[in-house]
Structures are given as C-alpha cells and as structure tokens.
Amino acid sequence: MLFNDEDSAIFAEYDQDEIRKNKTLPVGGNITPDSAPDFSRGKTYFLLESEMFISKQTLFAAVVALSTLPFLAQAADVPAKKQTELGLYVTAVEAADMLQDPDVVLVDVRSRVEVAFVGIPKRANVNIPFKIMPGFAEFNPEKGTYAMVPNPDFARVFEEYAQENGMTRDSKVILICRSGGRSARAANVLAGMGYTNVYSLVDGFEGDKASDGPQRGQRVVNGWKNAGLEWSYKLSEMQVYPEDR
DSSP states (O other), rough: OOOTTTOOEEEEEHHHHHHHHHOOOOOOEEOGGGGGGGGGGGGGEEEEEESSSHHHHHHHHHHHHHHOOOOOOOGSSSGGGGGGSSEEEEEEHHHHHHHHSTSSSEEEEEEEEHHHHHHHEEOOOEEEEEEEEOOOOOOETTEEEOEEEOOHHHHHHHHHHHHTTOTTTTOOOOESSSSSSSHHHHHHHHTTTTOOOOOETTTTOOOBBBBBTBBBTOOOOOSSTTTTTOEEOOTTTTSSSSGGO
C-alpha cells in the first residue's frame, strides 16, 4: 500500500490518452488510505496537494510507481518534419502494444510497390497509399530516387473504408509509412476531416537511417522491422488497397 494509516491526500485520476490530448489535468477529490490508487489498472494518478503529513517513504513509493507506467512518444522528441497537428505519436514498439486492442486500426500509407516488395505489418488493417508511384515516374537527382506523387483519392478512400468498417471520428487510428514523414502528413489530412485520435508511427516500417558507422545511410536504427515485430511480404485480401479489390 502506498499510504500508511496517517496519510490522506487529494488525487486526480485521469486517463493517459486524455492527458496527452488535452495537456491538462482535472481537480481530484479526497481519497482515504483505504482507497489508495491501484497503479496496475492502467490509470495515472497525480498528487495535487496534501491534507496531512505524507512521509518521505510514501512519496518515494509513488514516484517509483509512476516511473514504471508506459508513456507514448512525446512531441519534444519528434523531428519537426514528423510532427502533426494533433500531436499524437507512437514508436513501433508502442504501436504494437496499442494494437493488442482489436478496435485500434493500423493503416499503412505507403505505396503499393513498397508494401509488395518491402513487406507490410501483419497487424495492418489496410493499405491506403498517401503517395503513389506513377506509371512513368521521374527520377529525382537530388534524392537519388524516383519521385512519387500524392494520391488524389486518399481522403475519399479512407472515408469510405471508415464508414464500411464502423469507424467514428473518435476511433483510434495509427498511420505507418517508411519512417514517419508521410504518416505525419496523412495524419494532418485526417485531422482536417475531423478525426481526433490519429497517431503517427514516428519510426515507420523501415526506420531512420544511421548517421554514422559502417551502416551509415542504411535504415537500421529503429522501425517496425528492426524492432522484430511481425511482418510479411504477402498481403491478405483485406489489407489490399480498397480501390484494387
């Protein structure tokens, strides 16, 4: 128990998702020693003020308990080019944990070519490309690769998919691309459509490039694949871009 018989405090119980979204905390009510918070239930409890003396041991125990709770990727750690209007981010490992909930939807926004030849997360619900590779792509000498173009049907296809699968504007959606850039821009499009719980997977499917060492320039730093999470070269029929079915 975190409190001894002489301790009494005011706490606020608040869902972590709401804390991340609103960046504010509500005012709590009295909690007696016999109703000390249970940290195993996935809630975060914040000490607001003390009505009586709280021992150092009690405070230390509370800090230790809070430090063990999982927190999603924070905006301060996300590069500017990967930031979104909603400010909701997850790493590949955090996403895998969230996706244990079958109601969370994972949308792969990479091109058809990428999911076909690089692979797709087994847990991905569907592939809806944010950008596509045109039939005759132009070579971009600055980037040393062929240029993709925006998918003009992205918003429409997503909305149709959402309606067909019973999603609401509050449904939790995780977007994944190669390394977090396209997923951020796609998240902004969905935010503009009224979706409020859209997370961008910041390290993507392949991850970021190593900045030094023998593997400099290779995508070996992070990401879904490098985290050892399940993926496949074979798409299920339900994962295929809806326009191709």
